[in-house]
Amino acid sequence: MNAMRGSARKFAEWVWGMRSARTRVGYLGPPGTFSEQAARSYDPLGRHVPFGDIESVVRAAEKEKIDEALVPLENSTEGPVTVTTDLLLHRTDLQIRREVILPIHLCLLTEGGVDFDEIRVVYSHPQALAQCRDYLARRLPKAEAVASLSTVRAVDDMRIDGPSAAAISSMRAAEVRHAFVREGQIEDIPGNRTRFVVLAQRDHEPTGRDKTSICFDFAADGPGTLYQTLGELANRGINMLKIESRPEKTSLGRYIFLIDFEGHRTDRFVAEALDRIRERASSFKLLGSYPKASDPAP
Amino acid sequence: MNAMRGSARKFAEWVWGMRSARTRVGYLGPPGTFSEQAARSYDPLGRHVPFGDIESVVRAAEKEKIDEALVPLENSTEGPVTVTTDLLLHRTDLQIRREVILPIHLCLLTEGGVDFDEIRVVYSHPQALAQCRDYLARRLPKAEAVASLSTVRAVDDMRIDGPSAAAISSMRAAEVRHAFVREGQIEDIPGNRTRFVVLAQRDHEPTGRDKTSICFDFAADGPGTLYQTLGELANRGINMLKIESRPEKTSLGRYIFLIDFEGHRTDRFVAEALDRIRERASSFKLLGSYPKASDPAP
Numbered sequence: 001m002n003a004m005r006g007s008a009r010k011f012a013e014w015v016w017g018m019r020s021a022r023t024r025v026g027y028l029g030p031p032g033t034f035s036e037q038a039a040r041s042y043d044p045l046g047r048h049v050p051f052g053d054i055e056s057v058v059r060a061a062e063k064e065k066i067d068e069a070l071v072p073l074e075n076s077t078e079g080p081v082t083v084t085t086d087l088l089l090h091r092t093d094l095q096i097r098r099e100v101i102l103p104i105h106l107c108l109l110t111e112g113g114v115d116f117d118e119i120r121v122v123y124s125h126p127q128a129l130a131q132c133r134d135y136l137a138r139r140l141p142k143a144e145a146v147a148s149l150s151t152v153r154a155v156d157d158m159r160i161d162g163p164s165a166a167a168i169s170s171m172r173a174a175e176v177r178h179a180f181v182r183e184g185q186i187e188d189i190p191g192n193r194t195r196f197v198v199l200a201q202r203d204h205e206p207t208g209r210d211k212t213s214i215c216f217d218f219a220a221d222g223p224g225t226l227y228q229t230l231g232e233l234a235n236r237g238i239n240m241l242k243i244e245s246r247p248e249k250t251s252l253g254r255y256i257f258l259i260d261f262e263g264h265r266t267d268r269f270v271a272e273a274l275d276r277i278r279e280r281a282s283s284f285k286l287l288g289s290y291p292k293a294s295d296p297a298p
Numbered sequence: 299m300n301a302m303r304g305s306a307r308k309f310a311e312w313v314w315g316m317r318s319a320r321t322r323v324g325y326l327g328p329p330g331t332f333s334e335q336a337a338r339s340y341d342p343l344g345r346h347v348p349f350g351d352i353e354s355v356v357r358a359a360e361k362e363k364i365d366e367a368l369v370p371l372e373n374s375t376e377g378p379v380t381v382t383t384d385l386l387l388h389r390t391d392l393q394i395r396r397e398v399i400l401p402i403h404l405c406l407l408t409e410g411g412v413d414f415d416e417i418r419v420v421y422s423h424p425q426a427l428a429q430c431r432d433y434l435a436r437r438l439p440k441a442e443a444v445a446s447l448s449t450v451r452a453v454d455d456m457r458i459d460g461p462s463a464a465a466i467s468s469m470r471a472a473e474v475r476h477a478f479v480r481e482g483q484i485e486d487i488p489g490n491r492t493r494f495v496v497l498a499q500r501d502h503e504p505t506g507r508d509k510t511s512i513c514f515d516f517a518a519d520g521p522g523t524l525y526q527t528l529g530e531l532a533n534r535g536i537n538m539l540k541i542e543s544r545p546e547k548t549s550l551g552r553y554i555f556l557i558d559f560e561g562h563r564t565d566r567f568v569a570e571a572l573d574r575i576r577e578r579a580s581s582f583k584l585l586g587s588y589p590k591a592s593d594p595a596p
């Protein structure tokens with residue numbers, strides 16, 4: 001009996017050790033969101049901790065209540081991600097440690113096996129409804145589209161409404177909320193994907209297949225300022241992957257530039273280029289170096 | 299009597315002449331949207347014709363059923379404007395004739411004079427609800443946020459619900475739908491604005507304060523391709539206003555670049571630079587030259 005107890009305690013300790021060793025990855029919840037899907041594909045063995053909004057995920061990682069904050073950066077279907085860019089540029093010192101690219105597929109869900117011509121209402125986030133406009137006109141011409149706060153809430157709204165209601169949501173939401181997937185990949189335009197970034201106290205060590213994200217602006221505007229700055233990369237043979245200019249909040253007509261390029265900040269030429277750009281810019285921020293994600297087929 | 303009839307007919311003809319002389323500006327309806335607000339501020343005397351979606355506005359202008367298509371291009375609060383960019387880049391020959399920048403303000407509306415602590419439900423598009431999150435927590439902590447398909451539909455949803463419901467919408471929607479504006483500019487983060495473009499068969503003649511929009515991509519990727527192309531502008535003293543790279547739909551890892559710069563395509567140096575860029579690029583499209591809009595104070 002005592003032996004049993006001893007081994008049970010040891011087992012519990014071992015399990016507890018495993019649990020506490022698992023990385024705590026915060027995401028924009030509830031379970032069933034595309035953010036949760038991204039967290040699961042990024043770290044299948046991690047502890048996935050849902051938060052109510054993007055800012056809360058980031059703040060929790062700052063306070064080390066979680067290890068990593070997985071947040072959508074580009075092209076999301078679940079609301080604007082200007083929130084993330086704004087946090088990254090102005091309001092957090094966390095760094096980009098990883099990126100995750102998730103294909104975004106939408107499904108038609110129902111609660112039971114209702115016939116398609118008996119479906120009277122389809123719930124979803126307005127953006128998801130818009131993305132399935134042609135599908136709905138073709139397959140459910142008599143159903144009314146009704147807005148929900150999110151694609152996950154749409155499943156709840158469908159359930160409250162009754163058996164003649166449907167929802168447009170993710171495969172994962174169907175799983176989490178125990179609904180039936182009636183048709184998959186119903187989005188009108190294929191190839192939709194969201195790029196998530198994993199923020200942490202520190203960025204990633206070099207892997208040989210890395211990229212680096214920076215942002216900067218200039219006090220003095222004029223032809224060629226950006227051109228000369230990009231020359232610091234081009235003249236060192238550094239391949240730029242993405243460039244974006246965003247209006248600055250504080251001063252009209254001024255822009256902040258966001259650039260992704262190949263290489264790690266510890267690479268010699270990259271480190272040199274970063275120093276030169278820092279000198280030229282009026283403000284400069286290194287967002288992090290991290291392994292390049294492979295872009296999955298849509 | 300005959301004289302009366304004669305002058306009545308002349309008056310009718312005169313009115314009809316005025317009516318038909320008015321520019322027909324298509325926009326994303328219904329009346330009360332931010333697109334309608336933009337159309338009214340752009341051409342107060344024009345005929346503003348609402349359409350159900352952005353693509354329909356563009357198609358109507360192509361078929362000359364309307365003279366101009368006013369469509370949101372950047373930073374909208376009424377859904378994704380990737381639709382507009384995609385149309386501009388790949389699927390229309392219309393050109394940008396003007397740009398309009400509209401500050402986006404949100405208001406709290408009710409049907410009657412209900413007390414704030416009696417408001418139980420607030421309807422709006424999920425993006426608008428998200429933009430007023432702090433406001434709602436502060437002013438209406440007990441009210442439930444409920445999704446509507448658009449900020450205009452939110453006013454109808456509020457009305458159907460009854461006197462204890464409110465809506466977050468635009469000042470113009472309150473006017474069109476005869477609702478009470480209870481508080482204005484309730485968005486949490488000020489300075490939100492949307493840039494609209496007016497598309498037409500032809501772009502604008504030079505005014506001396508113009509900008510030009512182009513897009514292009516490269517068949518061969520590599521460090522410096524974009525840099526050298528930007529050199530065609532910088533070396534001619536042409537000031538770049540905006541740059542953006544977007545993933546191409548057809549091929550992974552390839553980007554299309556969108557650039558706005560100062561000057562008109564008929565200016566000598568601009569024309570020269572455009573020729574050189576056209577030579578360097580694998581595909582190239584001139585989106586139009588048009589007067590620079592003044593950015594209104596938020």
